[in-house]
Amino acid sequence: MMEDANHRRTRKSVTVLTVEASLFSANDSQAAANRARFDACGILAINLISSPGSGKTALLEATIKALADILRIGVIEGDIETARDAERIRAQGAPVVQLTTGGACHLDAVMVARGFEQLSAEAGDQPLDILFIENVGNLVCPASFDLGEHRRVVLVSVPEGPDKPAKYPAAFVGSQLFIISKTDLLPYFDFAPHEAAASAKCHNPAMEVFELSAKTGDGMAMWLTWLRREVAARRAEREIP
Amino acid sequence: MHELSLVAALIEQLDALINQHGAARLSRVRLTVGPFSGVCAESLQFAYRALAADNPRYADSCLETETPPGRFLCAACGHESEHRPETCPRCGGTIFDRHGGRDLILQQVELEEE
Numbered sequence: 001m002m003e004d005a006n007h008r009r010t011r012k013s014v015t016v017l018t019v020e021a022s023l024f025s026a027n028d029s030q031a032a033a034n035r036a037r038f039d040a041c042g043i044l045a046i047n048l049i050s051s052p053g054s055g056k057t058a059l060l061e062a063t064i065k066a067l068a069d070i071l072r073i074g075v076i077e078g079d080i081e082t083a084r085d086a087e088r089i090r091a092q093g094a095p096v097v098q099l100t101t102g103g104a105c106h107l108d109a110v111m112v113a114r115g116f117e118q119l120s121a122e123a124g125d126q127p128l129d130i131l132f133i134e135n136v137g138n139l140v141c142p143a144s145f146d147l148g149e150h151r152r153v154v155l156v157s158v159p160e161g162p163d164k165p166a167k168y169p170a171a172f173v174g175s176q177l178f179i180i181s182k183t184d185l186l187p188y189f190d191f192a193p194h195e196a197a198a199s200a201k202c203h204n205p206a207m208e209v210f211e212l213s214a215k216t217g218d219g220m221a222m223w224l225t226w227l228r229r230e231v232a233a234r235r236a237e238r239e240i241p
Numbered sequence: 242m243h244e245l246s247l248v249a250a251l252i253e254q255l256d257a258l259i260n261q262h263g264a265a266r267l268s269r270v271r272l273t274v275g276p277f278s279g280v281c282a283e284s285l286q287f288a289y290r291a292l293a294a295d296n297p298r299y300a301d302s303c304l305e306t307e308t309p310p311g312r313f314l315c316a317a318c319g320h321e322s323e324h325r326p327e328t329c330p331r332c333g334g335t336i337f338d339r340h341g342g343r344d345l346i347l348q349q350v351e352l353e354e355e
Contacts, residue, residue, distance in 0.1 A: 012354065012355070013354040014268070014352070014354075015264065015351070015352045015353075015354075016349060016350075017349065017350050017351075017352065019258070019347045019349060019350060020346060020348055021254070021346065021347050022344050022345065022347075023251055023254070023345040023347055024345060026250060027250075104243075104246060106243050141243035141279070144278065144279035144280065145243070169325075170277070173277075173339070198335075201336070202336055202337070205316070205336050
């Protein structure tokens with residue numbers, strides 16, 4: 001019951017609708033479209049997730065440098081503000097697009113679609129083999145959003161401590177590869193890589209775990225081999241009709 | 242705070258429903274929040290109040306959320322726990338499968354006409 005302008009009580013007409021629609025559905029359908037687009041271009045898309053400062057950009061710099069003669073890499077950088085990361089990637093000679101989310105704590109599939117359009121223009125005629133999507137530094141929110149990637153990689157750096165998989169399981173459940181970064185700092189921190197790995201595998205038994213230092217190059221070979229294997233697998237998949 | 246962008250998407254969806262049904266306002270909206278959706282129901286409420294506050298079509302409306310319980314099944318013996326144990330109380334296993342939903346679902350809305 002409600003009162004009208006003359007304070008008379010009137011009965012409102014109420015309609016109850018059963019909707020049963022996912023609030024992630026808009027993102028998920030755009031993510032599926034992104035994936036189809038990447039597939040059509042023969043690109044391996046990788047979503048990199050970690051806290052701020054885990055070394056995502058440093059890993060990309062070292063990766064681009066190491067694979068420059070073999071694979072063409074493009075990068076979509078997600079940050080709340082500044083184009084600093086994109087400048088670091090551009091300095092390595094790779095096409096890059098900086099998405100500044102203006103406060104949003106994660107990238108979504110629509111932003112990535114827009115970023116990929118810009119990146120395609122920047123990359124020109126040369127096709128890309130790998131698209132890295134460096135998500136906003138955050139181990140929580142990005143885990144909920146499919147961007148259309150083929151592989152999701154989560155990083156934890158040695159100074160962050162080995163308890164991150166236990167504390168932030170969603171990022172590990174949804175990823176295929178766990179990279180323990182900045183291993184050159186192991187002598188100075190109480191970080192047992194096998195404990196962090198075991199903790200991650202409790203949540204995701206199929207997960208692969210690599211330990212590396214982008215700074216010294218230790219352990220980079222495993223990661224580079226993994227990337228080349230994934231690119232080859234994607235190409236093979238494409239050739240099978 | 243990714244709940245804010247989810248609620249912004251929700252309001253868009255609700256606006257469409259209000260228009261589609263020629264309603265004057267929305268009085269109630271009910272969501273199911275999957276226990277593994279990575280979404281915090283309290284933050285959803287906060288974001289909903291923030292975004293619906295100055296919109297007359299949502300004045301006095303309420304957002305109801307329901308979170309079904311998550312379950313953890315031991316991968317080795319199938320023992321079910323409500324919270325993730327360190328080790329399985331039955332067999333000592335350390336690997337658990339999560340059951341109970343990752344999705345955030347708009348279940349029902351109540352629309353009013355004058």
